Structures are given as C-alpha cells and as structure tokens.
Amino acid sequence: MHHSHPTMSEEERHQTPSPAVSPWMEELQLPEVLMSDTVRSLHATIEQDWDFLRRSACQTAAGRALWSHVVHDPVAAVLAGESYLRSLFEKMKQDKLNNAPEVSGVILAVRTLWFDSRLEAAINSFGDRAAQVVLLGAGMDARAYRLSCLKESIVFEVDFPELLQVKASLLKELTSSSNDHQIALIAKSLIRVAADIREGDWIEKLQRCGYVPERNTVWVLEGILYYLPHLHAMQVLEAIAANCTSTRSVLLADFMNKSSISLSNSNFHFYSDWPDRLLPTLGYCHVKLSQIGDPDAHFGLLHDPQNLFNKLRNLPRSIEIHPEDGTPCRRLYLVEASYCQQQDDQ
Numbered sequence: 001m002h003h004s005h006p007t008m009s010e011e012e013r014h015q016t017p018s019p020a021v022s023p024w025m026e027e028l029q030l031p032e033v034l035m036s037d038t039v040r041s042l043h044a045t046i047e048q049d050w051d052f053l054r055r056s057a058c059q060t061a062a063g064r065a066l067w068s069h070v071v072h073d074p075v076a077a078v079l080a081g082e083s084y085l086r087s088l089f090e091k092m093k094q095d096k097l098n099n100a101p102e103v104s105g106v107i108l109a110v111r112t113l114w115f116d117s118r119l120e121a122a123i124n125s126f127g128d129r130a131a132q133v134v135l136l137g138a139g140m141d142a143r144a145y146r147l148s149c150l151k152e153s154i155v156f157e158v159d160f161p162e163l164l165q166v167k168a169s170l171l172k173e174l175t176s177s178s179n180d181h182q183i184a185l186i187a188k189s190l191i192r193v194a195a196d197i198r199e200g201d202w203i204e205k206l207q208r209c210g211y212v213p214e215r216n217t218v219w220v221l222e223g224i225l226y227y228l229p230h231l232h233a234m235q236v237l238e239a240i241a242a243n244c245t246s247t248r249s250v251l252l253a254d255f256m257n258k259s260s261i262s263l264s265n266s267n268f269h270f271y272s273d274w275p276d277r278l279l280p281t282l283g284y285c286h287v288k289l290s291q292i293g294d295p296d297a298h299f300g301l302l303h304d305p306q307n308l309f310n311k312l313r314n315l316p317r318s319i320e321i322h323p324e325d326g327t328p329c330r331r332l333y334l335v336e337a338s339y340c341q342q343q344d345d346q
C-alpha cells in the first residue's frame with residue numbers, strides 16, 4: 001500500500017506548535033464531495049434513520065474535522081456530514097467570540113491525540129509491529145487510513161452493520177469522486193466486523209473475521225464504554241481480558257465518572273470513578289490513568305489555567321463538587337492498561 005498522506009509521528013506532533021483555534025474560523029469550508037448526491041443521500045439516511053448511538057459517530061468525526069490544525073484526518077469531514085460540521089462550527093465560533101477558556105471540541109481533539117499517541121507507543125512496545133488493533137465501537141474512526149504506525153497491523157473495526165456499510169459507501173464515494181482527496185489504506189489490512197457488543201457473541205464474530213487471540217493486540221475503546229449499560233460494559237472488559245491470556249495486550253479506553261453521566265438529558269450509562277481500581281479486579285495491570293490537561297493529554301491545547309479541565313485535574317479525584325463554584329466534577333479519564341500474564345509480567 002502506498003501512502004498518499006504524510007502522517008505525523010508523535011514526535012512531530014509535539015514539535016509542531018498548534019494554535020488553539022484554527023485560522024479559518026471565520027468561514028466553514030466544506031469539501032466538495034459533501035455536496036454530491038450520493039454523499040447527501042447517505043447523510044440523509046443517517047439523520048433520518050439512525051438512533052443517537054450510531055449518530056454519535058458523526059459527532060466525533062466532526063470534532064476531528066474541525067480540529068484539523070492538530071488532528072490529521074483527511075476523511076473526517078465526509079464521514080461527519082454537513083449538519084454535524086455546521087453545528088459544531090457554530091459552537092466553536094461562539095466560544096471564540098466569547099473568549100471561552102475552552103473551545104468546543106477540544107476534548108475530542110485531545111482524546112483523539114491521546115489515543116493516537118498511546119496506540120503508537122503500544123505497537124512500538126511489542127517490538128514486532130505486526131499487531132492486531134481492534135477498534136470497538138469504531139464509528140467513523142479513520143485510523144486505518146491515517147496512522148503510519150499501523151502499516152504492518154491488521155485493523156478490525158467493530159460496530160453496527162448499517163454504520164459500517166454507510167461508512168464504506170462514504171469512503172468509496174470519496175475515493176472515486178475527487179482528485180484532491182486521494183485516500184489510501186495505510187494499515188496492512190482493514191476488516192469490518194458487524195456486531196452488537198452488548199451481545200455475547202461479538203468475540204466469536206471477531207474471530208470468524210480473522211482475529212487471533214494469540215497475537216499481540218491493542219484494544220481501542222474510544223467513546224464507547226459509557227454508551228453501554230453497566231452490565232454490558234463490564235462484560236466487554238471481561239471478554240477482552242479473557243482473550244488476552246497468552247499475548248501481550250494493551251487496552252486503551254476512556255471512562256466517564258459518575259458526575260459525567262448524571263446530567264439530566266444524558267444518554268450515558270456506564271461510569272467508573274476509579275477505573276484504575278476496577279481494571280485490576282478484572283485481571284488488567286500496569287494501569288495508567290490520565291485526565292484531560294495532564295502532561296500526556298495536553299498537546300498544547302489547554303493553556304488557560306481557568307479552563308474546566310485544568311481546574312478539575314488539580315482537585316483530588318475524590319471530590320465530587322467543585323468547592324469554588326458548586327458544580328459537579330465531571331471527569332473523563334483516559335486509561336491505558338495491559339493484561340497481566342501471571343508469571344512473565346509481574
């Protein structure tokens with residue numbers, strides 16, 4: 001596979017000073033392919049037929065598209081669709097006008113960059129780069145098309161069948177319709193696995209599609225656990241642990257704390273205030289927890305000491321209500337863990 005896009009290594013990203021807000025904020029520039037009939041009709045289907053679970057995939061893609069000055073994702077805009085791009089763009093513009101200490105979408109940008117950097121580090125740590133990477137609730141994730149660290153890896157994207165189909169059609173349209181949006185797969189291979197991870201058979205489906213438990217694997221659970229009911233989230237974490245007994249495996253996941261899911265109109269279910277205590281009970285070890293704004297989850301985007309994330313991470317995690325303003329401490333934890341191989345690893 002040749003690479004049509006240069007992808008930034010973690011080192012390069014750290015060297016590139018990034019403005020907090022993209023220079024083109026005055027006007028939203030949409031790629032031409034978004035206006036094509038096929039793409040319009042695919043996005044109309046998303047808006048009319050999909051529930052919030054599936055549609056959330058477009059929201060995160062919009063975040064990556066509009067933070068393109070820090071996240072290199074050449075297909076995010078097409079996968080997100082016009083209405084998600086417009087609505088996030090308007091929010092970002094308002095934040096900018098109001099001099100908000102944090103601009104909408106920054107949390108998605110930081111989260112994506114954190115997962116990118118930890119994924120690259122995990123693959124490098126295996127020595128042998130021919131790893132498996134399983135994206136659970138892959139949504140409109142385009143890592144297989146944008147990360148050079150995946151060039152020897154097999155990527156599995158697990159999500160609902162209709163989402164994977166529409167995603168494939170959007171990418172096909174993008175490749176066939178435009179000259180300036182050359183996209184090429186960077187990963188060694190990409191396998192889409194249609195499955196509902198609330199059901200017990202998703203690991204079997206993954207195996208039928210070629211996943212081999214004996215191979216080094218990185219499990220990427222980005223923006224997915226808190227959409228699941230508690231029981232199902234726990235079963236997913238247990239199923240991953242049960243499949244990692246004879247390999248080197250790394251789990252990358254973000255967790256919301258209880259205050260984050262307790263918003264009145266929240267669609268979120270699973271939470272953990274202490275994922276660093278929970279995961280060891282399931283067999284994981286070397287658990288490292290970061291919060292948005294920590295040195296490894298900063299990426300030059302969170303300078304204002306008054307921004308929400310900096311205020312939160314400077315408080316002990318046991319505090320649930322902010323002592324200064326009485327607001328609930330809504331936290332997002334970025335967590336990396338590996339599976340304990342009883343004798344070798346400890």
Ligand SMILES: C[S@@+](CC[C@H](N)C(=O)[O-])C[C@H]1O[C@@H](n2cnc3c(N)ncnc32)[C@H](O)[C@@H]1O
Nearest residue numbers: 054056057060137138139159196197198222223
């Ligand atoms: C917020 S999106 C995150 C997508 C992607 N990981 C990212 O960070 O851009 C959540 C994704 O999880 C998928 N999802 C939610 N519940 C699922 C389930 N039970 N089985 C499979 N996929 C699920 C949704 O379809 C959606 O694509």
